[in-house]
Amino acid sequence: xxxxxxxxxxxxxxxxxxxxxxxxxxxxxxxxxxxxxxxxxxxxxxxxxxxxxxxxxxxxxxxxxxxxxxxxxxxxxxxxxxxxxxxxxxxxxxxxxxxxxxxxxxxxxxxxxxxxxxxxxxxxxxxxxxxxxxxxxxxxxxxxxxxxxxxxxxxxxxxxxxxxxxxxxxxxxxxxxxxxxxxxxxxxxxxxxxxxxxxxxxxxxxxxxxxxxxxxxxxxxxxxxxxxxxxxxxxxxxxxxxxxxxxxxxxxxxxxxxxxxxxxxxxxxxxxxxxxxxxxxxxxxxxxxxxxxxxxxxxxxxxxxxxxxxxxxxxxxxxxxxxxxxxxxxxxxxxxxxxxxxxxxxxxxxxxxxxxxxxxxxxxxxxxxxxxxxxxxxxxxxxxxxxxxxxxxxxxxxxxxxxxxxxxxxxxxxxxxxxxx
Numbered sequence: 001x002x003x004x005x006x007x008x009x010x011x012x013x014x015x016x017x018x019x020x021x022x023x024x025x026x027x028x029x030x031x032x033x034x035x036x037x038x039x040x041x042x043x044x045x046x047x048x049x050x051x052x053x054x055x056x057x058x059x060x061x062x063x064x065x066x067x068x069x070x071x072x073x074x075x076x077x078x079x080x081x082x083x084x085x086x087x088x089x090x091x092x093x094x095x096x097x098x099x100x101x102x103x104x105x106x107x108x109x110x111x112x113x114x115x116x117x118x119x120x121x122x123x124x125x126x127x128x129x130x131x132x133x134x135x136x137x138x139x140x141x142x143x144x145x146x147x148x149x150x151x152x153x154x155x156x157x158x159x160x161x162x163x164x165x166x167x168x169x170x171x172x173x174x175x176x177x178x179x180x181x182x183x184x185x186x187x188x189x190x191x192x193x194x195x196x197x198x199x200x201x202x203x204x205x206x207x208x209x210x211x212x213x214x215x216x217x218x219x220x221x222x223x224x225x226x227x228x229x230x231x232x233x234x235x236x237x238x239x240x241x242x243x244x245x246x247x248x249x250x251x252x253x254x255x256x257x258x259x260x261x262x263x264x265x266x267x268x269x270x271x272x273x274x275x276x277x278x279x280x281x282x283x284x285x286x287x288x289x290x291x292x293x294x295x296x297x298x299x300x301x302x303x304x305x306x307x308x309x310x311x312x313x314x315x316x317x318x319x320x321x322x323x324x325x326x327x328x329x330x331x332x333x334x335x336x337x338x339x340x341x342x343x344x345x346x347x348x349x350x351x352x353x354x355x356x357x358x359x360x361x362x363x364x365x366x367x368x369x370x371x372x373x374x375x376x377x378x379x380x381x382x383x384x385x386x387x388x389x390x391x392x393x394x395x396x397x398x399x400x401x402x403x404x405x406x407x408x409x410x411x412x413x414x415x416x417x418x419x420x421x
Contacts, residue, residue, distance in 0.1 A: 163260055
């Protein structure tokens with residue numbers, strides 16, 4: 001990676017920008033075609049905003065950790081020039097106050113306020129609670145199947161309430177708020193939401209989070225929200241009110257959407273590859289192996305917004321001008337044959353599953369240990385109780401998430417089969 005303008009004269013003609021379909025999902029075949037043209041590609045974002053995507057594994061790893069790549073919205077040229085309207089579907093990713101859009105000392109300050117809740121030790125202490133929640137959800141899944149002619153939506157009844165319930169419990173959020181938090185956050189992170197709906201969803205989500213924070217300020221508890229409010233109220237520059245709301249938003253959205261997709265995608269992958277499932281159930285691989293290979297093979301996030309070069313950068317032979325909004329192409333990077341070999345599109349638990357699906361560099365996913373633990377517990381409990389579980393419809397009939405950020409399906413109808421004795 002360099003920044004030598006002279007190198008531009010030697011470059012091949014730039015490929016035609018790839019127009020990301022806001023409602024088109026992220027099919028792996030399209031990702032492969034784009035990656036075949038190079039590790040970096042020009043794209044057209046919603047609203048005809050020019051951007052780039054880094055989708056080769058090695059190029060993305062280097063880009064994510066580059067000192068001249070920033071997250072702060074002040075580095076986004078089109079935003080600074082007033083070309084990003086309020087209802088732009090990706091605006092929240094660029095502007096939400098908090099660690100996701102902070103750099104340097106500000107980022108370290110904000111990350112330090114919550115990092116202690118997500119250390120490996122603290123996460124391990126949550127294991128009994130996660131196991132108990134999982135057991136209860138399996139009972140609910142069985143009940144839903146019994147009421148639905150043997151078919152239940154695994155995503156709705158299992159993959160969603162586990163991470164959403166755990167992160168809300170960590171934050172001290174009343175269970176009554178879980179459904180609206182998921183509904184609103186899904187609208188905020190979608191890329192096909194209409195402008196007026198984007199504005200309304202952001203407003204409603206901020207108002208709900210502010211009400212949750214106000215209730216916690218009035219009656220603090222032993223939870224992360226109360227700890228953040230205490231940091232805000234200590235004065236100084238530890239945490240502002242907008243940063244508090246932005247931090248809650250990030251923790252709730254990232255704390256359940258990614259794991260929701262991860263569990264859903266892992267179940268689909270294991271059901272479609274029974275030989276790989278057998279490796280785990282026979283003790284030749286672990287549930288953690290299944291989680292890592294799913295993260296690589298079918299990343300829960302496809303193209304994540306945004307990073308901005310703070311100066312012109314040449315990445316793998318392609319110039320990315322300063323201020324360009326750049327997407328991290330986690331999904332295509334996971335199947336990059338240059339990094340994973342010629343069989344990169346094979347789901348194989350025996351490989352060493354290096355991947356970037358939880359990020360890299362200063363913004364590496366803070367909740368990675370929790371996501372990994374939740375997913376491994378969820379898979380083990382599910383297939384231990386229902387070893388014959390199988391999708392109730394063919395993979396091709398599943399409706400994919402619209403948009404190009406999250407990567408999964410909207411529902412996963414399954415037949416549980418006979419429970420293990």
